[in-house]
Amino acid sequence: MEHVRTVDSALAQSTEVSRVLRNTYLLLSMTLAFSAVTAGIAMAMNMPHGAGLIMSLVAIGLVWFVLPRTANSPTGLVVVFAFTGLIGASLGPMLNYYLSTANGTSIVLQALGGTAFTFLGLSAYALITRKDFSFLRGFVVMGVMIMLAGMLLLLGASLFGYHLEALHLAFSAGIILLMSAIILYHTSAIIHGGERNYIMATTSLYLAIINIFTSLLHLLGASED
Numbered sequence: 158m159e160h161v162r163t164v165d166s167a168l169a170q171s172t173e174v175s176r177v178l179r180n181t182y183l184l185l186s187m188t189l190a191f192s193a194v195t196a197g198i199a200m201a202m203n204m205p206h207g208a209g210l211i212m213s214l215v216a217i218g219l220v221w222f223v224l225p226r227t228a229n230s231p232t233g234l235v236v237v238f239a240f241t242g243l244i245g246a247s248l249g250p251m252l253n254y255y256l257s258t259a260n261g262t263s264i265v266l267q268a269l270g271g272t273a274f275t276f277l278g279l280s281a282y283a284l285i286t287r288k289d290f291s292f293l294r295g296f297v298v299m300g301v302m303i304m305l306a307g308m309l310l311l312l313g314a315s316l317f318g319y320h321l322e323a324l325h326l327a328f329s330a331g332i333i334l335l336m337s338a339i340i341l342y343h344t345s346a347i348i349h350g351g352e353r354n355y356i357m358a359t360t361s362l363y364l365a366i367i368n369i370f371t372s373l374l375h376l377l378g379a380s381e382d
Contacts, residue, residue, distance in 0.1 A: 177347050178284075180355035184237070185362055191238060192245025192367075199249025200256075209247040216243035220360060233356045240360070244367060251371070255378055268373040276366050279337055283344040290345035293338050300335040307331075326379055329372040336365040336372075 199209070219240045227233040255261045283290065307328050314321050343361045346352040 173353065174348060174350065177353055177355050177358065181347060181358045181362070184234075184355060184359040188237060188241040188359065188363055189366070192241045192248070195242045195245035196248045196252060199246040200253050202249075203253065204246065204249050206250045206254075209250040212243045212247040216240050216247065219243070220364075224356070224360060228354050228356045237356055237360060241363060244363075248367075248371070251374070255374060258378070264374065264377045267377055268370055271373045272366060272370040275333075275337060275369055276340060276362075279340045280344055283341050283348065287348060288345065289349055290338075290341040291349070291351065293342040297335070297339055297342050300331075300338065304328075304332060304335060322379070326376060329375045332368050332372045333376075336368045339365045 216239075219236055224233060224236050224240065227236050252265060255264050258264070282288075311321065311325060311328060314324075339361060343352060343358055343365075347358055352358050
């Protein structure tokens with residue numbers, strides 16, 4: 158009887174994991190497509206960088222303060238699409254800037270290709286090997302704290318007229334490393350039962366993809382310069 162309960166529990170867990178994975182990747186693909194649409198609209202409107210910054214701040218407010226309270230309800234889906242739509246639109250001015258430079262189209266396409274290769278490769282590795290990457294938790298938490306501190310440092314320096322390009326490049330490379338760890342960590346969390354909310358899982362993976370893309374844009378753009 159105990160053996161039957163164990164088998165039933167394992168089957169239920171496997172079914173739940175499959176459900177969360179399916180919903181996560183479906184929602185992720187939909188939000189990425191929606192972001193592409195809003196980015197295209199912002200580019201067509203030639204939206205200024207200031208408006209993009211405001212949209213980014215509103216999006217951060219949604220994901221920090223609103224999403225955690227709504228992630229277990231249908232309202233969470235509305236918040237996710239609002240968040241990803243704002244992030245997509247905020248990328249419009251940046252994309253217009255790179256596309257206006259020499260080899261800009263090539264830079265954007267390379268960044269897109271590099272982002273897709275990184276995300277798909279890391280996700281496939283975590284899914285195929287089923288390795289437990291929970292040991293990355295400490296690195297992810299510390300990395301996010303360092304990333305936020307670095308953003309404040311670079312922002313403060315730019316406000317005082319200091320353009321620390323070498324630090325910007327190192328920061329972008331560090332973000333790619335951190336976001337790669339986040340992809341492994343959150344994919345592993347879904348597989349091993351640590352993440353059961355597909356809305357939160359989607360948001361984490363979405364942020365990792367966007368940050369990898371923007372960091373690659375910066376690195377590739379600097380290499381062209």
